[in-house]
Amino acid sequence: MRLLTQTLCLLLAVALSRAAPTHHDILMADQNGDHHEGKSDDKAHHGANPDRCDGLEFDAIAPDVDGITYFFKGDHLWKGYTGPAVLSNGIFKELDDYHNLGHVDAAFRMHNGDDPKDHDHLFLFLNNKVFKYYNHSLEAGYPKEIQDVFPGIPDHLDAAVECPKKECTEETVIFFKGDDLYYYGMSSKTVKQKKWPLLPHCTSAYRWLERYYCFHGHNFTRFHPLTGDVEPQYPKDARNYFMRCENFGHGRDYVDCNTTAHLDAVTSDDKGKAYAFRGKLYLRLDSQRDGWHAFPISSYWKEVDSNVDAVFFYDDKLYIIKGDVVYIYKTEAHYTLVEGYPKPLKEELGIEGPVDSAFVCVGENTVHIIQGSNMKDVDLSATPRSVTKEIPIPYFKIDAASCGPDGVRVYVGTNYYQYANPMIMAAGKIKSPTYKVPQEMLGCRN
Template sequence: MKLCAIVPGILLGLLPPLLSYPLIKGRPNDTGTNLFSDPDPAYNLPGMPDRCTDGGFDAITLDDKGVMHYFRGDLTWMGFQGPTQRINETWPGLTGPIDAAFRNHNEKNPLEHQRIYLFKGAQVWSYYEGQLVTGFPRLISEEFPGIPDKPDAAVECHRGECRTDSAIFIKGDTVYTYSHDEKPAVKQRQWAGLGTCTAAARWKERYYCFNGNNFTRFDPVTGQVLSPQPLDIRDYFVRCPGRGHAHGVQQNATLMSIMDRCSNRSFEAFSSDDNSRTYAFRGGVYFRLDSRKDGWHPWRLNHNWRNLDGVVDAAFTYKNRMYFIQGSQIIVYLTDQIYIPVAGYPKTIQEEWELPTVTAVDAAFTCPHSSNLYLIRGNKLTLVDLNTRKCSGEDQTIIHVMLDAAMCNSHGLYLFYGSSFFHYKNVEELLSSKVAPSPGSIASHFLDC
């Protein structure tokens, strides 16, 4: 029979509002068990200045291991609760205060990718794996022609979030975007609406402007302020005694289980897009998988995909578009610099793909460089040609009777059920298999648990 008669899936209940900003900073060895742990006594050593006092920070940046560094005067703090240190203890050859800092993102140039740049006056220092790069310090005008001395703040911008891998420098209300791939290399604009930034940072696809102890989130392309109001850095980015915004969540066991990536609770969808951004969706939140080195954090769906709420049944990408299936409805976003809603959606599955009897799916996936969309319900596999938007061929049976999600990328095809996943080389191997492969742990393989 045609693969056009799909039994509706069961939607989970919607969750209460979730947190919008970092609870704590993730660490490379984070197992997910420290989300609400007690403060480490190292956050304030006797006789040393305290990161939690008024004044904010001169610069903030991630390092090449994904650990956040905070700079104020001649002092620096590493991670969300590390001890106070002198700058030259961590960054040899440099004393404070510094003006700005960022971690370079340039995958086309491995020699510069993941380097840390620290700016002071007319000079810039560059570090990799904790060591000063040969030839530095250099003049800013030599390393970054067209960028003014003594910038107020700097932050890297990744391709897909900006047009190309680039760096954003802020001085007053003037913004300079620097990219080796653009001509001219420097583009200058006015961002008067953003206000003063004494520091800037990127974390988990989000861009933050810091002014004293306050911070706001902004769009790296337009400078538009995305926060409803300024928030205090001491409640979100650093661990301070008596402060924080996560404690109320501990009272909700269901919400805790959803937000704890290592809880072994099942995921409703997985997706990897054309820019290799990989996501796991559970209960109205998502986790970013491909940037795991920068730590982990659950985010509400509408922080990445405007107006998207609730539980996602399936997600996939095709031709720079990301598709979400929720019940019988499809919502589509452009995957250019940011996710932009496509006009005319939501539509029903029947309207989008001319499948008159299809009302819901258990999972869906596309593979790289293919127009084939596969819809899964029970143990049946539906093939839809995304060019013609119609069913293609007959129903095919797979050995898995129940699945939660599916994802296909350059490493193969993954099917997810409960806390386990099953890996196949491709769709052909799945269809020819008589016995399922040995299951793997989603938590350990995908989420570093």
């Protein structure tokens, strides 16, 4: 009996010694990437690719220098709004080299930094470290302690987002941790701590087209970067907006494509941002890398709401013509309607409505207004304004027209035609090739 008991004790001791790692085992496993807080083993580190359409909660979101948005989750990430997950260390290999783990706590791209050394750089935060990348290459000397780069900002962050000085008081990075926010001024190097009780706990944050989003669970909430005020009708499901998933999508914000599809108006501002209007939507293009994105017209121009006739920029103001009236908005104040508007089109531009289109070429003071088969020129620098020239054009009816660096574009149905300048377009002596209007520009589902 004693022998049996001794044998059982010996077997139990051997089993326990194999099951319980020693301090040395843990240390070596951590150095070899086999152990890390939150990860049970290396298999979990390189497990099956997650599917964001399952309703995941992202760890971090940020665009790179090429405008491709990265969605981080665990040791994986997604590039853009479509496609499968890939291991993050395949793109940012140093994440594994230094931490044996691809998990990212927070991320942001410094797109508008005052310091050219920061401009268009991507910052990734892991535990107490910050990694600084440009074009996927780690900057020399990084990773660094967060406190060395952003003094006063805590470790183990939840989220981060850039706020340019036109939208915040100075070039700022907003950091999130728990219920606290930290405003870090890039020029002043000061930190202001705040609490926003109306905002959910953000596990990632994202600035997109001058809008700010807090992601929590599989939802997101739009917020104001200075006050923390939450926009109405939120939260919303991220799968309807920031990725393409089966049985999801904000299709109600799009219209069907057909042979009668057309644009109501097209224009671009001095920064090269293009805007296309159709029905209740406007489509915006900041750059080709970002693509066209649809929004309700009422989200910026609630007084107009829908069905505009013509739109053009002049003197840092946006003119929207609808029927017999014109609305003028200040562009530097997030499109605030100028006091006293709308006004009759006759009073503002000296013509009777309605109009088919209107456009102003960069550096000019003349708005070219098209009505039927005639183009009327109005000098915007004159007081009062009136028609200075009227000439026929080789079109019976156009839907929209715009003028940009490539010249004049005339939109008819799902086609457009391009001319070097307004006079060549009006003369009609040089036939323009026919180009197809992109479906995404029409607000159509692709």
